[in-house]
Amino acid sequence: MLFGVAALTLAGLVISALSVVGTDEITETPAFKVKDGAYAVVLDEAIVPYSGSSVTVTAKNSKGTELFVGTASGVDADSYLDGVAQEQISDVSFPKAASHRFTPGDEKPEADIADRDWWISTDTGKTVAKTFDLDAEPQVLVIAPANSDDSLDGTTVSLQMRVKGVFALSLLGIAGTIILAGFSVFFFMRWWASRIRPPKKGAGRPDSSGPKSGDGPNDGNGPGSGRGSDDDSRRGRRKSTDARAGKGEPGPATQPISTVQPGTASQAPPRRRDLRNRRSLRTVTAAMLGSGLVLSGCANMPIAKPSNPDVTPYERTAVRPGEAGKFMTNYTESLDKTLGDKGTDLDKIQAAPLIDHTRAQIQIADKAKQKLRAPNFTEVVAGSPSFTEYPMWFYAFGTADKKSTDGDKQLTQVMLVTRESASSDPLVRSASYIPTDQMPTLMADDKGAVKEGPEDFADDMKTASGDVSSFLVDGKAKSGGPEGLKEGGFKSFRDYLGDLRDKDSGFDKVDVDCKPYEDLKFEDMNLSTENGAIGMGEVRCTLTIKAPSDYALDLGDTVEAVKTNDKVGDTIKVDTAHPYVLMKTGDELTAVATDWNVLSSKVE
CATH class of the missing domain: 2.60.120 (Jelly Rolls)
Incomplete structure (x- = not known):
């Protein structure tokens, strides 16, 4: 019965599987x-x-x-x-x-x-x-x-x-169905052959309910008794047995069943039917265990299995691993084309504050009859944290070809890039150079994501922007402020102010006011490094230069190229930009700026 049920169940499963996936799986x-x-x-x-x-x-x-x-x-x-x-x-x-x-x-x-x-x-x-x-x-x-x-x-x-493997398993299922069906027939036939049947007619014992010997008129002593010598011999055996019993002679070793008392003999051995049932039970159990082992092995087979969907928020880095070089190549090619077209479509690759610098540089180069070119990079890396939604941002680091920069030192350009949505293109927001030997090592995880800098570094960035602004105004580096303020672009600007304030310059007054650039939250965009963190910042300054009334203002081609009006007067205001890179190594902060930019000028 069990084999039959198993065969029918297995056949149903095979038919169901083939009806769903077919033989092509x-x-x-x-x-x-x-x-x-x-x-x-x-x-x-x-x-x-x-x-x-x-x-x-x-x-x-x-x-x-x-x-x-x-x-x-x-x-x-x-x-x-x-x-x-x-x-x-x-x-x-x-x-x-x-x-x-x-x-x-x-x-x-x-x-x-x-x-x-x-x-x-x-x-x-x-x-x-x-x-x-x-x-x-x-x-x-x-x-x-x-x-x-x-x-x-x-x-x-x-x-x-x-659904790979279902057809093969179905064939195994068909084979298993045939085997189980065969077992079912085999055991059924054995059961049929061993079942208890009634005795055949005329071949059994005399009916115990009929008249017994000696009770009727035909008790064997009269005519028609039909009893012969065989009956006499059996009677003789019974008598001899009774005689032995009366004399106290030992009888057979086994007592009659009717006289055996409970507990007086050991339990009778199991009958054949019990042994057969037990063997059948063991066979069925073995088959079930074998089927379980086979099915447990199927759990690791490369076939389709139901699975609970694990729908978690998607996340990715702003620039995927291996795509930094592609981004930089596309950017420099687009920048070269834009510079050759005097700034056409510049807003498709740059945004404030960097776009203000580039537009001013285009005007200055045009005034000086010079040609601007995008730098060439020999090596590019990029890093960003993982994002679950837009906007995104990342830092790109390009080691510049020595022919692309001035000076003997190898320089690396640091760029901050943002992307507002998947429908928009990446825009470079800030760019500044640092010496290549000061370039920190970024630590990315297995998905290419770089952790943001520690929370206290964001506070350091805010404080540092104030320290840079203060230094550009008075030339005094505050105690506890970032290192590097008396070098590079910071020093260059202070030297420029010194020249304007020199008595030989002829200017009556030169004032400067500097403030951190606030239209882009630099402090929200920074990366951790092997030994600290890295970020960027910018300070905007306004110079107010007053000349004697009998003097003509002449600040050179650079200031003249970016002048926004043609008014005649004795006072001119010049706006400048001071991008920098801020790095933290251990507990030490360092600000690095290699240059500064004149943005615009206006006569008042």
Whole structure:
């Protein structure tokens, strides 16, 4: 019975498995039609509740529209499609239809989908398919029209999962079913052959309810008794036995069953039927244990298995490992082109405060008939913490070619880059040089993320910006302030002020007022290093220069090139920028600035 039930159960499982996956070992969901008005179809790979296999998402368009399929971090996909009409696949359960919902929104994103640099993989075509490993790091899959003017009207989407090994296991199941069925027949036949049957007619003992010998008229002494010599011999044996009993002779060793008292004899040995039942039980138990061992071994086989989705917030670094060089190459090429076009499209690669410096440098170079070029870098590294959402930021460090910089020292340019959303491009916000031998070592984790600096370093950055401002005004370095204020760009500015205030300059008065740049929160963007932390800052100064009324103001081509008015007067105001890099090594703070910039001038 047990073998029969097991055989039927196993057969049912095999039939069920083959009906779902077929002999090609593929199970799929019915294709669904994308709702009109949806710009994209979005699938978070983390919600697929299976493991040990791969899933293929296929999209087809019946109208011949070119489709785009791409995978990206959820941080990028969420930001890019924020507020955009989309169809989201919310649940997948093979072979049932995938659950999906429509989210209304804008007709399309701000930027073309194919131009984004954060895609991990992409493909295009009238029919597109993307396969992802269920055991790999999940990403977000996006299907959209390849051209921004098209739509997903007429697009259907389906999912298929490879169920490797099910067909082979089904064959084993069929074999197991046959074996179990054979056992069932075998044991049934044995049971049939050994069952208790009634005695055959005329072959059994005399009926005990009939008249006994000597009780009736035909007791064997009269005619018709039918008793012969055999009966006499049996009677003789009984008499001799009774005689022996009467004389006290020993009888047989075993007492009659009717006279055996409980406890007077040992327990009778088990009957054959009991032994057979026990052997059958042991056989069934062994089969069940063997099946359990086989199934436990299947748990580690490379086949698709149900799994509880672990949907956690996506996170990624602002620049992925290995992409720093690509970013720097694209940036320097774009900067070279922009500088050659006198600043056209500069706002696509830079933002304040750096863009103010570059625009002023373009004006100064144009006035002096000089040509500006972007520096060349021989080595580039980048670092950022992990982000779960935009905006993001990162630091890039480029070791400059010696031909690209002045002086004998090897320099490294430090750049602070921000990115507001996945639809926007990275913008360089600040740039300054440090000696290459002062470049600290960044410590990244296994995902390429660098931790932010300690909390007290943010406080140090705020304090240091005030110390730098104070030094630029009076030339006095405060006790406990950062080292390096009497060197490089800081010293150069103080020397410039000294020249303006020299009696031979002819100016009546030269005043300076300096304040930290506050439109960008530098203190919120810093990185930890092997022995401390690194960050950037900037101070803005305004020089008020007054000349005698009978003198003509002449501060040279640099100040003249950035003049914002043509007014005639004896007072001129000059705005300057002082970017710097702040580094902490142990308990020591060091501020490094290699130069400063004139931004604008105005006659009052």
